[in-house]
Amino acid sequence: MSAFLSHLDQQLKALKAKRLWRQRAISRPLPNAHIERNGQVLLNFAGNDYLGLSQHPALKQLQAQDVAGATASPLICGHHAQAQALEQDLADWSGFEASRLFVSGYQASLGVIPALVGTGDTIFCDRLNHASLIDASRLSGARLRVYPHRDMARLDDLLSRPTTGFKLVISDSLFSMDGTIAPLDELIALCERHDALLYLDDAHGLGILGENGRGAPEHFQLKATQRQRLIYLGTFGKAAGQGGAFIACSHSLADWLTQSARSYVYSTGLAPAHCASLLACLQLIKQAQAQRTLLTEHIQTLQTLSRNLPWRLAPSKTPVQSLLIGEVEPTLQLSETLLQKGIWAPAIRPPTVPRHQARLRISLSAAHRHQDIEQLVQALHEAAHSLR
Numbered sequence: 001m002s003a004f005l006s007h008l009d010q011q012l013k014a015l016k017a018k019r020l021w022r023q024r025a026i027s028r029p030l031p032n033a034h035i036e037r038n039g040q041v042l043l044n045f046a047g048n049d050y051l052g053l054s055q056h057p058a059l060k061q062l063q064a065q066d067v068a069g070a071t072a073s074p075l076i077c078g079h080h081a082q083a084q085a086l087e088q089d090l091a092d093w094s095g096f097e098a099s100r101l102f103v104s105g106y107q108a109s110l111g112v113i114p115a116l117v118g119t120g121d122t123i124f125c126d127r128l129n130h131a132s133l134i135d136a137s138r139l140s141g142a143r144l145r146v147y148p149h150r151d152m153a154r155l156d157d158l159l160s161r162p163t164t165g166f167k168l169v170i171s172d173s174l175f176s177m178d179g180t181i182a183p184l185d186e187l188i189a190l191c192e193r194h195d196a197l198l199y200l201d202d203a204h205g206l207g208i209l210g211e212n213g214r215g216a217p218e219h220f221q222l223k224a225t226q227r228q229r230l231i232y233l234g235t236f237g238k239a240a241g242q243g244g245a246f247i248a249c250s251h252s253l254a255d256w257l258t259q260s261a262r263s264y265v266y267s268t269g270l271a272p273a274h275c276a277s278l279l280a281c282l283q284l285i286k287q288a289q290a291q292r293t294l295l296t297e298h299i300q301t302l303q304t305l306s307r308n309l310p311w312r313l314a315p316s317k318t319p320v321q322s323l324l325i326g327e328v329e330p331t332l333q334l335s336e337t338l339l340q341k342g343i344w345a346p347a348i349r350p351p352t353v354p355r356h357q358a359r360l361r362i363s364l365s366a367a368h369r370h371q372d373i374e375q376l377v378q379a380l381h382e383a384a385h386s387l388r
């Protein structure tokens, strides 16, 4: 067994031995400062509903649907049956043993990465990783090793060097500014070879990659044994069109995160009403095959139509299409010219992307129509002419 995983198991055992291990109850706030906790109705002295507003009659619509009120940290007041159902549904759908909900992807990474590694350990980061992963890595106190974008030979080399402590590889799956996809199969193989764990941020892949939109693990057809090393981040702020996030992983990793991911332990859980809407949204994503097909058509249309533009689209088969301009000033001018024509495609500048790589980030959606893409490319041609 992986030394890293057995170390986390031992940490869990130590917490249990010291009676510091936390479990979450299923709970529901009730009127008059009561709470239902694992089926038992109790007088509640644990919540933070100081003014009693969670059960105010003005919110009776939410109460009628049994989704009123937030209940403090899930470790103190438990979590709602809607949250429990969402966690289960997400774990089953994404193909992992368990999941945990977070208020956002940023918060998930800030909590989870420092819960896995710290001083004396080493993080291996793709150079183009999202800012939240970089911030979380810094917060952890672990040593940081950065490898060039998707360069597996370099990562292998860095992982081979003698280090103390544990190794965590961190990568976006679908890179948000380039539309490239991390080679997940190779990343997992390297993690197996060097006894590392992999934290994969699939914010842009969930709902998009894989035959059924189950994200990068489905796209790369990962086996159950490979998933044991994976800590998977999915967010609801992209293809799901809402907000919030989840971590999917093995039971024991999820249990460890419940004890130690500080943004989970010390933050109010996702509101029950939000969980209910995410449950509904998950059903929609599962059935969004037609939208995924349409999106693929749009990607092909944009790539075909933009062949004669004076700028190059970064190679990407994903909805993230970057038109590479280079310097900041012409990129801003191009974005401004499109704006005057009623089109919003923002200029992305350093430090979000490297110097001399300013670009227009064109984000495609199944909500676009074919003629919308034609309109965009026509506007780009006109802009190219007028900016010459």
Ligand SMILES: Cc1ncc(COP(=O)(O)O)c(C=O)c1O
Binding pocket: 103, 104, 105, 106, 107, 130, 132, 172, 176, 201, 203, 204, 235, 236, 237, 243, 244, 245
């Ligand atoms: C790759 C990636 N990871 C994480 C996040 C953060 O997710 P959230 O918006 O849920 O905090 C984003 C958001 O822009 C992202 O692009």
